[in-house]
Amino acid sequence: MSNYRIMETNNFGDAIFYRAACHCTDEKCDLHLELEIDNELHMILMNIYKDLWFEEYWGTNNWFEEKWKRIKGALRLLFVGRLKISDTFIFGDVTQIRNFLDVLHGGMEQLEKNIKNDDKLLPQLKKELLTGRR
Numbered sequence: 001m002s003n004y005r006i007m008e009t010n011n012f013g014d015a016i017f018y019r020a021a022c023h024c025t026d027e028k029c030d031l032h033l034e035l036e037i038d039n040e041l042h043m044i045l046m047n048i049y050k051d052l053w054f055e056e057y058w059g060t061n062n063w064f065e066e067k068w069k070r071i072k073g074a075l076r077l078l079f080v081g082r083l084k085i086s087d088t089f090i091f092g093d094v095t096q097i098r099n100f101l102d103v104l105h106g107g108m109e110q111l112e113k114n115i116k117n118d119d120k121l122l123p124q125l126k127k128e129l130l131t132g133r134r
């Protein structure tokens with residue numbers, strides 16, 4: 001299911017991929033989502049992919065300060081293994097927000113249907129995935 005500024009980019013039955021266009025029109029700013037049935041964890045997952053930018057996060061205009069912060073971030077990633085960083089995705093208007101939610105809702109309905117029709121899933125696992133109860 002695709003909608004205004006949000007499109008389904010792939011569908012494998014147990015995983016549906018979407019791309020949402022950022023209002024700033026930079027493709028590098030787009031948000032990529034994956035709704036996925038994880039058969040090993042017995043959960044429904046949402047994976048979010050987005051390019052993050054150091055200079056935008058740190059808000060500096062000083063070239064040396066920006067590079068030093070990047071080096072510190074790279075070292076933190078190297079030795080700690082994770083970074084806390086954020087970036088902005090801009091919705092163009094309320095219609096895009098509604099469509100974003102509609103597309104996700106449609107994806108969840110598709111996954112629920114696929115879970116119900118999957119003969120390989122055991123009844124108990126189906127119940128866990130659909131109700132979230134264990």
Ligand SMILES: [Zn+2]
Nearest residue numbers: 022024029090
């Ligand atoms: Zn953007």
